[in-house]
Amino acid sequence: MTALSAPVFRHGEAPAPPGPLVSLRGVEKRFANGTLALAGVDLDIAPGEFLSLLGPSGCGKSTLLRLITGLAEPSAGRIAWAPGHEERRRAIGFVFQDPTLMPWATALDNVRLPLRLAGVPRAEGEARAAAALARVGLAGFERAFPRELSGGMRMRVSIARALVTQPSLLLMDEPFAALDELTRHRLNDDLLALWAESGITVVFVTHSVFESVYLSTRILVMTPRPGRVVAELRHDGVPAPREAEYRTSAAYAALCREASHALAAATGMAP
Amino acid sequence: MNRGEALLRWAAPGLLGLGVLALWEGLVRAWAVPDYVLPGPVAIARALVADWPLLSASLLVTLEVAALALVAAVSVGGLLAVLFAQSRWVERALFPYAVVLQVTPVVAIAPLVLIWVNSVTVALLICAWIVAFFPILSNTVLGLNSADRNLADLFRLYGATRWQALWLLRLPSALPYFLAGLRVAGGLALIGAVAAEFVAGVGGSGSGLAFRILEASFQLRIPRMFAALALISACGIAIFALLGLVQHLLLRRWHESALRAER
Numbered sequence: 001m002t003a004l005s006a007p008v009f010r011h012g013e014a015p016a017p018p019g020p021l022v023s024l025r026g027v028e029k030r031f032a033n034g035t036l037a038l039a040g041v042d043l044d045i046a047p048g049e050f051l052s053l054l055g056p057s058g059c060g061k062s063t064l065l066r067l068i069t070g071l072a073e074p075s076a077g078r079i080a081w082a083p084g085h086e087e088r089r090r091a092i093g094f095v096f097q098d099p100t101l102m103p104w105a106t107a108l109d110n111v112r113l114p115l116r117l118a119g120v121p122r123a124e125g126e127a128r129a130a131a132a133l134a135r136v137g138l139a140g141f142e143r144a145f146p147r148e149l150s151g152g153m154r155m156r157v158s159i160a161r162a163l164v165t166q167p168s169l170l171l172m173d174e175p176f177a178a179l180d181e182l183t184r185h186r187l188n189d190d191l192l193a194l195w196a197e198s199g200i201t202v203v204f205v206t207h208s209v210f211e212s213v214y215l216s217t218r219i220l221v222m223t224p225r226p227g228r229v230v231a232e233l234r235h236d237g238v239p240a241p242r243e244a245e246y247r248t249s250a251a252y253a254a255l256c257r258e259a260s261h262a263l264a265a266a267t268g269m270a271p
Numbered sequence: 272m273n274r275g276e277a278l279l280r281w282a283a284p285g286l287l288g289l290g291v292l293a294l295w296e297g298l299v300r301a302w303a304v305p306d307y308v309l310p311g312p313v314a315i316a317r318a319l320v321a322d323w324p325l326l327s328a329s330l331l332v333t334l335e336v337a338a339l340a341l342v343a344a345v346s347v348g349g350l351l352a353v354l355f356a357q358s359r360w361v362e363r364a365l366f367p368y369a370v371v372l373q374v375t376p377v378v379a380i381a382p383l384v385l386i387w388v389n390s391v392t393v394a395l396l397i398c399a400w401i402v403a404f405f406p407i408l409s410n411t412v413l414g415l416n417s418a419d420r421n422l423a424d425l426f427r428l429y430g431a432t433r434w435q436a437l438w439l440l441r442l443p444s445a446l447p448y449f450l451a452g453l454r455v456a457g458g459l460a461l462i463g464a465v466a467a468e469f470v471a472g473v474g475g476s477g478s479g480l481a482f483r484i485l486e487a488s489f490q491l492r493i494p495r496m497f498a499a500l501a502l503i504s505a506c507g508i509a510i511f512a513l514l515g516l517v518q519h520l521l522l523r524r525w526h527e528s529a530l531r532a533e534r
């Protein structure tokens with residue numbers, strides 16, 4: 001049994017380009033204290049894409065993710081889901097910057113949590129949670145408690161938990177920002193592999209140009225005060241999973257330069 | 272921690288205690304202090320052995336009150352905490368009354384309780400409960416409100432019911448706080464029971480350690496008085512240690528407080 005079995009759209013055989021999975025129109029978020037965190041955000045999330053939101057801290061990336069999850073409501077504009085995905089709460093996986101695990105529960109119980117909340121019977125839940133743990137390379141660590149795991153392993157548990165419900169959309173809020181570089185690179189590669197084989201749609205928040213270029217098929221550059229999307233970069237050309245040398249290739253360097261310029265121009269543009 | 276260190280940890284307070292006892296005995300003998308002023312440790316131990324049937328029966332009575340009061344404190348304090356955690360308004364409305372109960376000295380309430388309640392045992396129980404329940408209530412409320420925000424969001428995202436969030440998130444988050452409160456409450460239950468017994472001052476066969484202390488002081492049996500006192504202290508220490516063990520067993524796999532630094 002595979003933990004993920006969403007249809008794969010990306011490989012080009014689909015007859016017509018499917019409509020967006022989620023589309024945001026004129027979305028604005030003003031907090032009760034008056035802070036305008038987002039203004040006029042138009043955004044379509046295409047099925048199967050790996051979309052990065054790139055921007056300095058404070059530009060509203062986390063706020064945007066929370067709006068997509070439905071944990072917060074926009075103060076203006078609307079967020080629409082593709083038909084068949086209206087049950088969006090069940091169709092979303094979320095990964096925070098911290099692993100956000102329950103310290104009193106084993107890795108298996110942590111991963112099983114979403115299924116448990118949905119009323120999935122224990123035996124089935126445990127089987128699916130174990131499969132999800134195996135997919136992120138943590139087979140054999142089912143009985144470990146979070147504090148017995150390294151930072152990278154905890155993040156893997158967190159990813160397994162996000163994937164266990166077989167969501168169509170995976171939202172990740174700077175998930176690897178607190179990890180060392182080697183661990184981060186390995187998790188980047190494993191995440192790409194998961195994405196490529198499952199066809200899941202990923203929205204990935206980062207403030208790292210390199211990470212966004214390495215991972216994404218599309219990058220949206222954001223600026224603060226108020227948070228808005230100011231530039232878009234696409235590169236569907238690079239095959240996933242990446243070759244080992246990709247990080248040192250000229251093509252990667254060129255894309256990074258392009259993204260850096262876009263970010264610099266965007267942040268210079270901000271008032 | 273290596274074995275030597277572990278040994279030292281127990282040996283240090285033990286040796287200190289023995290030294291103090293020896294000094295005490297020595298001084299009492301050197302100055303020939305009479306037993307009715309200050310008995311030495313040997314005289315106290317002798318009284319403890321001689322009066323053991325009487326003292327142990329009283330000890331059981333006091334311990335029973337303290338234990339029942341602790342059970343009541345855990346159930347009522349825990350339930351109230353869960354109720355408080357359901358809404359800020361409930362907490363705001365009720366918490367001041369819990370504080371009033373907490374700050375009023377039990378020796379001042381005990382006479383009233385003794386008048387209102389027919390059974391002395393029940394009255395003692397109520398007094399000990401009043402002293403013991405507050406740390407459980409306040410700690411558990413704090414713990415229930417300390418659940419990780421992101422985890423709480425995650426529960427909402429997955430459509431958790433209020434009950435699921437309570438059972439799977441807020442109660443486990445509150446457990447370390449509850450256990451810290453329990454450890455304090457254990458000692459307080461004993462103190463409350465003894466204090467209320469003093470006020471009640473009831474004699475007879477079913478009386479607790481506090482009455483034995485009063486009785487011994489009227490009869491100038493000071494060694495017996497000290498023996499009863501030593502028993503109360505020993506019980507307090509035992510309760511504290513026992514609850515510490517419970518705390519350790521429940522938290523050792525996951526909570527920071529139970530971690531031993533690994534080198």
Ligand SMILES: Nc1ncnc2c1ncn2[C@@H]1O[C@H](COP(=O)(O)OP(=O)(O)O)[C@@H](O)[C@H]1O
Nearest residue numbers: 031033035037056057058059060061062063064
């Ligand atoms: N609950 C809140 N109340 C008020 N202001 C907030 C709240 N959450 C975020 N903000 C503000 O909104 C802006 C965007 O925040 P955030 O989405 O966290 O940015 P990012 O994730 O890009 O760093 C920041 O200026 C932040 O201070």
Ligand SMILES: [Mg+2]
Nearest residue numbers: 061062063173
């Ligand atoms: Mg953020």
